[in-house]
Amino acid sequence: MDATNETFTRLLPWTAPEGKPCVLRTDNSGGFLSRVADSVERELIEMGAGLLEHAPAILDNGKASPEELRFLGRRLAEALRDTLRVAESRGGRLLPPADFGEDDGDEGAARGSDGPGGRRT
Template identity: 55%
Template sequence: MQRTEGDRQRRQNLADISTGHAPRLLPWTTDGGKPCLLSTDDEGGYVSRLADQMEDVQLGMGTEVLKHALEVLSDPKAAPGELRYAGTRLAECLKDALRVAESRGMRLPVSDSEEGTESPTPDAEASS
C-alpha cells in the first residue's frame, strides 16, 4: 500500500506530538528538492551529528567563497565568466547559510510569551 504525502505528514505530526519535539530541518534535500526533516530527541544521534558537521562545512565553504568573490569583484579586469561564477557560488552559499539559520532558529527554545505567535522569518525554501 502506497502512502501519500498527507499520510506521511500526519504520521510525522503524531510522532512529534508523542515525543514533544519538533522535527529538525536537515542541511540537505531529497532528490526532488523537498526539505528533509529528522524527528529527534536532541540527544545527538548519528544523523544529528552528521547534520551538524554538514552545516559546519557549508558555513566554512561560504567563508571561502566570499573571500574568493571579494578578490574577483575587486579586480577591474575580471572576466564576465569569473564574475558570473562568483555570483553563482555566492548564491549557493547564501541559500545554504539561510537553511542553516532556519534550522538552528527552529531549535531555539520558545518562551511562554512567544508561543502561539508566528515567526517573522520567511521560509528559505519558498524562493527556491
C-alpha cells in the same frame, strides 16, 4: 507529554534529489544523523565564509571576465541559500522566550519553535 518523550522535527541542511526539504523527526538531538547534520552545517558555513573572503579579489579585479563574475555570483547565491537553510533549521530549534523564563514581547514570535525548522510535537 513527558519531556523525556518529546519528539523534535529538524530541517536538515540538504534536500532530497527532487529538491524537497529533508526533515528528521527524533527524540534524541545527539543521535548519529543529528551529528552528521551538525557537521554538514559547519562545513556549509565555513565554505560560505571562505568564498566570501575570496570574493573581493575577483570583484575588485578589473580584468575578471563575465564568466568569472557569473560563476562567483552563482557560488555566492548557493552559499547564501545554504546559510539561510542552516539559520532556519537552527532558529527552529530555539526555545521560545517563555521557556527561558523571560518574555521578550514581539521578538518571541520570530524565534518560536513553530515551523519546519524545528517544531516540537
